[in-house]
Amino acid sequence: MNDILPSDSPMWQYLESQVKAVLNQYGYREVRMPIVEVTELFARGVGEHTDIVEKEMYTFRDRNDDSLTLRPEGTAGCVRAALQHGLLHNQVQRLWYQGPMFRYERPQKGRYRQFYQIGVETFGMAGADIDAELILLTHRLFRQLGISDSLTLHLNTLGSAEARSRYRKALVDYLEGVKDQLDEDSQRRLYVNPLRILDSKSASTQALLNDAPRFEDYIDNESKAHFEELCRLLDENGLPYVVNPRLVRGLDYYTKTVFEWMTDALGAQGTVCGGGRYDGLVPMLGGKETPASGFAMGMERLLLLLQTLDVIPESIYQTVDVYLVAAGELATRKAMALAEQVRTDCEGVRLQLNCGGGSFKSQMKKADKSGARFALILGDDEAAESRVQIKDLQGNHEQQSVSWAEVAEVLTRLGL
Numbered sequence: 001m002n003d004i005l006p007s008d009s010p011m012w013q014y015l016e017s018q019v020k021a022v023l024n025q026y027g028y029r030e031v032r033m034p035i036v037e038v039t040e041l042f043a044r045g046v047g048e049h050t051d052i053v054e055k056e057m058y059t060f061r062d063r064n065d066d067s068l069t070l071r072p073e074g075t076a077g078c079v080r081a082a083l084q085h086g087l088l089h090n091q092v093q094r095l096w097y098q099g100p101m102f103r104y105e106r107p108q109k110g111r112y113r114q115f116y117q118i119g120v121e122t123f124g125m126a127g128a129d130i131d132a133e134l135i136l137l138t139h140r141l142f143r144q145l146g147i148s149d150s151l152t153l154h155l156n157t158l159g160s161a162e163a164r165s166r167y168r169k170a171l172v173d174y175l176e177g178v179k180d181q182l183d184e185d186s187q188r189r190l191y192v193n194p195l196r197i198l199d200s201k202s203a204s205t206q207a208l209l210n211d212a213p214r215f216e217d218y219i220d221n222e223s224k225a226h227f228e229e230l231c232r233l234l235d236e237n238g239l240p241y242v243v244n245p246r247l248v249r250g251l252d253y254y255t256k257t258v259f260e261w262m263t264d265a266l267g268a269q270g271t272v273c274g275g276g277r278y279d280g281l282v283p284m285l286g287g288k289e290t291p292a293s294g295f296a297m298g299m300e301r302l303l304l305l306l307q308t309l310d311v312i313p314e315s316i317y318q319t320v321d322v323y324l325v326a327a328g329e330l331a332t333r334k335a336m337a338l339a340e341q342v343r344t345d346c347e348g349v350r351l352q353l354n355c356g357g358g359s360f361k362s363q364m365k366k367a368d369k370s371g372a373r374f375a376l377i378l379g380d381d382e383a384a385e386s387r388v389q390i391k392d393l394q395g396n397h398e399q400q401s402v403s404w405a406e407v408a409e410v411l412t413r414l415g416l
């Protein structure tokens with residue numbers, strides 16, 4: 001679990017504001033859920049035999065002996081909230097959330113025990129159009145961030161629950177015959193979560209899968225048509241993708257569409273965004289049949305990618321525009337009132353007042369270090385006349401003396 005220090009928080013805020021701007025463009029609305037839910041929700045909603053539920057959850061008993069869990073993902077809680085507050089009654093919802101998720105994993109680059117996701121969930125829309133919208137939305141975001149050239153969209157369909165269970169049986173029949181040659185993890189998964197074997201990281205297991213039954217021979221017609229429509233919409237919007245029949249995703253609740261945005265630039269932790277359709281989840285959590293589709297993005301991985309590709313604008317790290325220096329006793333007494341006046345008059349200005357005194361020279365050093373573009377320099381003479389000097393710290397505008405009332409206007413004229 002990491003601290004996010006002030007030197008890094010500008011890039012977090014930058015990324016978050018870019019994501020929010022795109023979500024607003026598509027008319028998505030924010031929902032904020034608690035970070036703790038009853039354990040049962042995740043056992044049912046994520047799936048007993050997923051990695052998350054089997055070995056990654058932070059679970060504890062509260063004083064009432066209820067079993068609670070720090071949320072490992074947002075979808076189950078979002079569905080719980082939507083059901084609890086009646087948001088799914090004959091309605092269409094486009095929702096998003098952000099915040100920390102918790103998984104007890106082996107920490108490494110791009111994998112942490114507290115990590116941040118921005119997630120999107122939609123309800124009430126069964127067609128491929130909303131799946132395509134979700135993908136186009138993420139692509140627009142990645143384009144705006146300047147990382148789309150380093151990301152590949154992997155796409156697959158998992159079909160209906162029935163088709164999947166028929167395929168699952170055929171896959172298990174085949175894999176039982178080669179069980180001894182499977183890697184250890186896959187042997188364990190054979191009876192609890194065999195589809196996960198498809199995305200095994202073991203090369204020998206992958207080789208065995210070349211002769212395994214293929215899902216395309218088991219898919220139901222409706223899912224097939226849905227997938228074709230999704231591909232058509234992506235084609236029509238000029239978005240390239242790779243159909244990857246071994247993409248299954250870690251969670252049990254997916255049906256039909258699954259997708260991941262992957263990069264080669266981050267080593268093993270290459271998936272920055274994953275999602276898909278989960279028509280089965282709402283009924284599983286006690287609601288009526290409700291089509292649903294969504295995705296979640298890992299913020300740390302996105303930030304690592306932005307840093308690796310060096311596409312974060314330098315300007316976001318500038319957090320102070322104006323630094324107010326006060327030299328002399330009267331000046332020091334009046335400086336705060338000037339600072340307040342400039343903040344009132346000059347909308348959006350980020351003004352830092354020198355607090356704690358210090359010589360003129362040391363205050364000017366702090367002004368430089370703050371990154372401010374301008375220093376306001378208040379001496380006793382200026383303070384007595386309600387005037388102040390404006391000094392350009394980064395350009396070559398001449399230093400000038402202005403009245404307090406003019407400060408905002410002059411700063412604006414100088415391009416602030």
Ligand code: ATP
Nearest residue numbers: 105110111112115250271272273274296297298301
């Ligand atoms: P992985 O296969 O890498 O473990 P996952 O399938 O468990 O990923 P999801 O549950 O789909 O991941 O979560 C969506 C996204 O959240 C991932 O694509 C990834 O970017 C991010 N993510 C997941 N787990 C972590 C983690 N422990 N630390 C940082 N980011 C994570």
Ligand code: MG
Nearest residue numbers: 051052105250
């Ligand atoms: Mg995982």
